Amino acid sequence: MNAIEHLIGFRNSIPKPFRRFITFLIQLYGADIPQTTQIGRNVRFPHNATGTVLHPNVVIKENCVIYQNVTIGRSDVEKPFTGDFELVIEEGCIVGAGAKILAAQGKPLHVGKKSMIGANAVLLCSTGDNEVWAGVPARKVGMRNQGN
Numbered sequence: 001m002n003a004i005e006h007l008i009g010f011r012n013s014i015p016k017p018f019r020r021f022i023t024f025l026i027q028l029y030g031a032d033i034p035q036t037t038q039i040g041r042n043v044r045f046p047h048n049a050t051g052t053v054l055h056p057n058v059v060i061k062e063n064c065v066i067y068q069n070v071t072i073g074r075s076d077v078e079k080p081f082t083g084d085f086e087l088v089i090e091e092g093c094i095v096g097a098g099a100k101i102l103a104a105q106g107k108p109l110h111v112g113k114k115s116m117i118g119a120n121a122v123l124l125c126s127t128g129d130n131e132v133w134a135g136v137p138a139r140k141v142g143m144r145n146q147g148n
């Protein structure tokens with residue numbers, strides 16, 4: 001485990017009033033990972049999550065790997081926030097370096113279990129399970145070996 005992964009695990013284990021300080025430490029590493037973002041067990045952030053930005057409502061389920069410079073958040077940033085925002089990365093996904101996963105309010109986006117999002121992809125819609133998506137905008141380019 002690297003420093004960011006330790007800090008996130010520690011943040012989840014302490015009372016809420018103290019979590020703000022840990023969030024600040026995470027920001028010093030160059031990552032914006034809000035304390036309300038739900039991060040499951042054994043989620044990995046290789047390279048200390050450098051440049052990674054997550055929306056507070058995002059859910060990342062267990063055993064995912066999120067590489068550096070990933071943004072997961074809203075596409076419709078010009079609109080006021082209504083709270084109707086759902087973006088879930090299901091179990092075992094890999095999000096490649098520099099990928100952006102963007103959803104609009106009122107249009108839930110789910111990345112299916114064990115799917116892989118390529119480096120620098122801009123993913124704007126949900127995927128199925130075990131799929132590989134890449135490009136701008138991202139399209140399905142293959143299937144993952146289901147043993148992975």
Ligand SMILES: CC(C)(COP(=O)(O)OP(=O)(O)OC[C@H]1O[C@@H](n2cnc3c(N)ncnc32)[C@H](O)[C@@H]1OP(=O)(O)O)[C@@H](O)C(=O)NCCC(=O)NCCS
Pocket residue numbers: 067095096097116117118119120121132133134135136141142
């Ligand atoms: C998306 C990815 C998983 C695909 O790997 P793969 O399953 O072996 O697929 P292939 O290399 O056979 O490529 C399949 C197609 O997707 C395209 N493609 C692959 N990666 C792409 C990417 N990042 N962006 C755009 N297109 C990509 C290929 O050109 C190919 O297109 P074609 O069918 O028109 O020829 C991989 O290229 C990738 O981006 N991995 C992330 C790596 C990463 O972030 N590493 C961080 C290290 S610190």
